[in-house]
Amino acid sequence: MKAKGRLLVALFFLILGIYGLIQSLAFEYWESVAMPLIVSGVIIVMATVEAGKEIYGLGKKGTPSADLKSLIKITGTAELRRFALITVWVTAFILFIYLFGFRIAIPVYAFFYLKWRGKHLLFAAFFALAMLGFVYGVFELGLKASLFQGIVFGDR
Amino acid sequence: MLEAYASALETLFQPINLAVLLAAVIFGLIVGVIPGISGLIALSLLLPFIFNMPLEIALILIIALHAVVFTGGSISAILLNLPGTAPNAATSLDGYPMSQRGEGARAIGASVTSSMFGGVIPVFFALAMIPAIMPMIMAFGQPEMAALVLLGLSFLGILSSGSFTKGILSGMLGLMISFIGYHSITGVHRFSYGTAFLFDGIEIIPLVLGLFGLSELLYLFMKGQPTIALKTVDARLTDVFEGAKDVWRHKWLWFRSSVIGYIIGVIPGIGAEVATWICYGQAKQTSKYPEKFGTGVVEGVIAPEAANNGKEAGSLLTTMALGIPGSTVMVIILAALLMVGITPGPTMMDEHLPLALTLLLGIALANIVGGIICLFAAPYLARIASVNLDFISTGVLILIFAGVFTVTLAPLNFLVVLCFGLLGLAMKLYGYSRPALILGFVLGASFENYIWLSVKIYGPLFFFRPIPMVLLAIIFLMVGFPYLRKAFPRLQGRSMRA
Numbered sequence: 001m002k003a004k005g006r007l008l009v010a011l012f013f014l015i016l017g018i019y020g021l022i023q024s025l026a027f028e029y030w031e032s033v034a035m036p037l038i039v040s041g042v043i044i045v046m047a048t049v050e051a052g053k054e055i056y057g058l059g060k061k062g063t064p065s066a067d068l069k070s071l072i073k074i075t076g077t078a079e080l081r082r083f084a085l086i087t088v089w090v091t092a093f094i095l096f097i098y099l100f101g102f103r104i105a106i107p108v109y110a111f112f113y114l115k116w117r118g119k120h121l122l123f124a125a126f127f128a129l130a131m132l133g134f135v136y137g138v139f140e141l142g143l144k145a146s147l148f149q150g151i152v153f154g155d156r
Numbered sequence: 157m158l159e160a161y162a163s164a165l166e167t168l169f170q171p172i173n174l175a176v177l178l179a180a181v182i183f184g185l186i187v188g189v190i191p192g193i194s195g196l197i198a199l200s201l202l203l204p205f206i207f208n209m210p211l212e213i214a215l216i217l218i219i220a221l222h223a224v225v226f227t228g229g230s231i232s233a234i235l236l237n238l239p240g241t242a243p244n245a246a247t248s249l250d251g252y253p254m255s256q257r258g259e260g261a262r263a264i265g266a267s268v269t270s271s272m273f274g275g276v277i278p279v280f281f282a283l284a285m286i287p288a289i290m291p292m293i294m295a296f297g298q299p300e301m302a303a304l305v306l307l308g309l310s311f312l313g314i315l316s317s318g319s320f321t322k323g324i325l326s327g328m329l330g331l332m333i334s335f336i337g338y339h340s341i342t343g344v345h346r347f348s349y350g351t352a353f354l355f356d357g358i359e360i361i362p363l364v365l366g367l368f369g370l371s372e373l374l375y376l377f378m379k380g381q382p383t384i385a386l387k388t389v390d391a392r393l394t395d396v397f398e399g400a401k402d403v404w405r406h407k408w409l410w411f412r413s414s415v416i417g418y419i420i421g422v423i424p425g426i427g428a429e430v431a432t433w434i435c436y437g438q439a440k441q442t443s444k445y446p447e448k449f450g451t452g453v454v455e456g457v458i459a460p461e462a463a464n465n466g467k468e469a470g471s472l473l474t475t476m477a478l479g480i481p482g483s484t485v486m487v488i489i490l491a492a493l494l495m496v497g498i499t500p501g502p503t504m505m506d507e508h509l510p511l512a513l514t515l516l517l518g519i520a521l522a523n524i525v526g527g528i529i530c531l532f533a534a535p536y537l538a539r540i541a542s543v544n545l546d547f548i549s550t551g552v553l554i555l556i557f558a559g560v561f562t563v564t565l566a567p568l569n570f571l572v573v574l575c576f577g578l579l580g581l582a583m584k585l586y587g588y589s590r591p592a593l594i595l596g597f598v599l600g601a602s603f604e605n606y607i608w609l610s611v612k613i614y615g616p617l618f619f620f621r622p623i624p625m626v627l628l629a630i631i632f633l634m635v636g637f638p639y640l641r642k643a644f645p646r647l648q649g650r651s652m653r654a
Binding site for chain 1: 324
């Protein structure tokens with residue numbers, strides 16, 4: 001799984017390099033074309049080498065190596081599940097900030113996240129309010145910065 | 157020159173700067189003690205706060221925090237066998253067995269004293285080196301700077317990821333990201349797709365917070381958080397001072413380790429982890445009882461701790477004088493310098509010499525203050541390591557997004573943070589160098605400018621000058637050496653014997 005992941009990352013770089021190369025050829029002056037073109041070229045070469053190493057490595061072994069097996073054991077589904085869960089939490093937090101602003105998103109996220117992590121109701125509520133107070137104190141009062149109010153309640 | 161030293165001391169000892177330094181030291185020690193929360197996260201989180209601060213205060217805050225992170229990390233390494241930061245892993249080898257034998261306080265005394273003086277003495281080496289290197293770096297023109305940036309990218313790319321291709325790929329990705337937006341030479345908008353949001357390019361704060369802050373949180377959660385069983389530590393001050401005396405008893409080992417740490421710090425791209433293991437190894441090799449290492453000998457604590465704090469002065473000197481970050485954390489410090497309007501490199505040493513000296517002296521003072529706090533408060537600091545990481549990660553996540561919005565005022569940057577957080581996690585998991593990406597990003601625009609100015613002034617063969625040729629030769633040697641070793645096995649044999 002880890003080897004496949006490494007291959008995917010190498011392919012990501014390869015696609016990025018090809019895309020950069022095509023895009024840079026469309027720029028107007030050669031001064032603005034040259035550097036992105038060279039850098040894209042280097043990315044393509046290096047990504048191909050990296051992808052080649054992975055494909056060659058996988059093909060040569062045929063079956064998953066001991067290293068790969070142990071990695072699957074250690075990093076397998078539990079880690080992937082945890083990764084998916086935390087990504088959902090972070091995305092939900094961003095969406096909440098975007099819709100309702102920091103003043104609502106901070107206590108709601110902190111409370112529900114801590115509850116989900118098995119913290120006591122009062123602890124979670126206290127921490128959520130304390131965090132809101134801290135952010136309001138530091139950013140709005142201390143740094144005189146206006147925190148985002150969200151598209152639902154804000155002026156934007 | 158003397159005026160610059162006097163001005164630096166005057167700045168550092170202003171009450172407000174001292175107060176900031178003290179606060180940063182306490183924060184740095186706390187961050188260091190907590191396993192999993194690295195100095196990188198703390199420094200990334202500080203970036204939005206320093207944005208509108210006076211220059212000296214902002215930089216003292218960052219430097220002082222970073223200077224003591226490893227000192228704090230040694231406490232949890234010794235008492236809990238959980239290195240607060242990666243370079244403290246070597247300390248736990250002998251520190252933890254000492255703690256199990258009931259000599260935890262002595263180990264902390266030795267570690268803190270070694271860290272404290274190990275962080276101070278190299279500052280004087282750096283201060284002494286500045287007058288010597290000034291004429292050399294002042295001779296640097298555009299071609300030399302272009303070659304230097306390339307050298308920095310190669311060093312950091314290769315050394316921080318352990319793989320040449322992955323290191324270069326990371327640095328090149330950083331360069332590509334830096335090309336997004338308005339091109340200052342031609343006025344062309346590149347990779348911005350007509351979106352106003354991308355006209356000025358990607359901003360540094362969302363990039364750093366995503367790549368180092370969010371990705372570390374995702375990683376921490378993904379790997380599962382360690383449960384730390386809190387132990388009460390019976391630390392008598394007499395035992396702590398016994399540890400301090402141990403450093404005096406092994407003063408040559410301590411001095412050697414500080415010097416090695418400093419030299420490793422000066423070389424760009426080599427992390428504190430390397431410095432600590434090299435010093436641990438040399439302590440073992442030169443010991444009269446090497447077989448006892450790993451069972452709880454105090455020399456095994458003194459050597460790595462002197463090295464990891466000792467390297468910071470060297471790293472900072474390289475970062476400020478050449479604009480090449482001496483270590484991963486120095487990339488963030490480089491970004492911070494650029495954010496507050498200072499371009500590290502010869503210009504900084506010429507136009508902001510007192511500030512550069514203030515930062516070096518700040519490292520020394522932060523180490524002294526941090527050392528004194530640790531000597532008296534280590535057992536209490538150790539309790540912080542048992543704080544539940546759920547609370548910390550929730551707080552850090554909220555601060556990341558609040559900080560990003562405060563500086564950029566653009567909600568779209570939340571997505572930028574998320575994207576770079578995921579990219580950073582993938583890079584961390586698959587061995588790509590995140591510092592090289594940031595370095596490519598922060599140096600991308602100036603690298604392109606150096607290249608075009610060099611072409612305009614000296615023609616396309618601008619690199620046929622002595623210094624760029626030497627620097628390019630170093631890059632080729634560095635890149636080619638592993639292949640040469642494979643091609644000529646005799647080289648490998650020689651290097652192994654050496």
